[in-house]
Amino acid sequence: MRKSVYLQNYLAIAVLFLATACDKIENGITNQSFAASKTETLPQTTLNNGDTILNITYENGILNSGITGVTATHATAADAAYMINPAGNGSNYAIAHKIVYGDPAYSSDGSVRSESDAIAIPNARFFPGDERRYEFSVLLKDWTPWVSGATFETNIFQLKVSGNTSSGSGVPLQFRTARNAMRLRYEASSSIKDIISDLRPYVNQWIDFRVDVLWTDDPTGYMRTYMKLPGQTNYVLVDEKTNYRTFAGNVSVGNLGYIKWGVYGTQEGLTRIAYHDNIKIIKLPLQ
Template sequence: MKKTQINQIKVAIVALFFIGAACKKKESTSNQDETVNRADTILNVTYENGALSSGITGVTSTNATAPDAAYMVKPAGNGSNYAIAHKIVFGDPAYESDGSVRSESDAIAAANAKFYPGDERRYEFSVLLKDWTPWLSGPTYETNIFQLKVSGNSTSGSGVPLQFRTARNAMRLRYEGSSSIKDIIPDLRLYVNQWMHFRVDVLWKDDATGYMRTYMKLPGQSAYVLVDEKTNYRTFAGDVKVGNLGYIKWGVYGTQTGLTRIAYHDDIRIIKLPLK
């Protein structure tokens, strides 16, 4: 009888060991979301080869004609060898593209980077606002630094589901049609010339069943923090039946009289969700 009890105890201990190991493994896997490097990653723009396209077919650098509208920064100051810089100068047509003051990269021609209703994706990017001139007074001139955009065509308009924009001295999220605006960094002056990191998880839907969650990790923070969330929400601002498709853009777009804007971008990444 005593021997049977001892054997039962041994079996119980072994079972607990395997349960504990399984739980630990599951927890470890779920915490790897910041270092995903498996098949989940469908676009990874690191610029580590020193090319303005990061060597990726379908990634562009800028349509502005100025030689320094887009250029490589080495070292990047964030642990990387390279990052891309975009520059605009108000009043100089060499820093204009499609009739606006802007210099932006995009991945509209990268097949894996496009998104459509039903896709679930994570978008990440890092940005440094180089010698960013603070706002003092007057109108709010906003500058785009990253966009989740839907293309338009001759028969149908479309929208921009999400924009990261500087406005006065704040960083804000602007949703499609300006239906919602939220300032997520009240005072950007605290972080000029420092790397900031952002993440957006999205379920792309053309009806009110999607979601969009935005996170950020500021200098001094060790983990991403949720800063805004929309659920039961129409995230795809377009119509695929007439050719609308989703893509990403990053750089600088828009400024006010007399200002030059420069932003560095690095580690632009798109990841399939849910993680495997």
């Protein structure tokens, strides 16, 4: 009789353990753990672990991925943001953002842009003292090559700090296309790094990015950017800043950090479309 009771208790514990391990928290949030150095280059299969704060997969075919607080776009055009199916990267869905120069329906806040953001999700914001990993994939759809003239940069992803009436703020990191290059632009254009010298071979292909950051308002932070081009199996470190002030704002006057993705800015006569998928925020250090 005692053995039977023990056996029933063991079975109950085992079922509870399995249920807990398989459980996924709603709204794109999961909890996982994996031990790894923040500076090493790792295979794709080990990069999506950790304490995942936000996980935007779009696999339900909804423009905000079904996550309250994610904004699809502020532009009013019907196709300023729309779903792609299939995504062509192993996913069923991804989001597309579109802008058309000169058409106000593809503008918001006075600029030519169509961008998603997660500013309304408190856990997705960043402040000094936070250590975070950001991941996203992007495809530049039928991207018109640059020929001559001005640079006409287009933003495709931003780690941004909000401003308010009392204080301005900056953009700690922007991923931009510039002529035929992909570049990183840091706060106030204090530093620019071209990480792909010629984008043209990668148009209409998915490119994966990862950024690890220790957010600080003094020169003790770091920012490390990794990239995985089509055909590569591992992320590669493409730029690094250490002993660096990463938070471009002042928390005491209401500045807060958040992510934006989509398309922002183009030259006269052009239409820009970019696909985004698998946008994640992961708490560091990994456990």
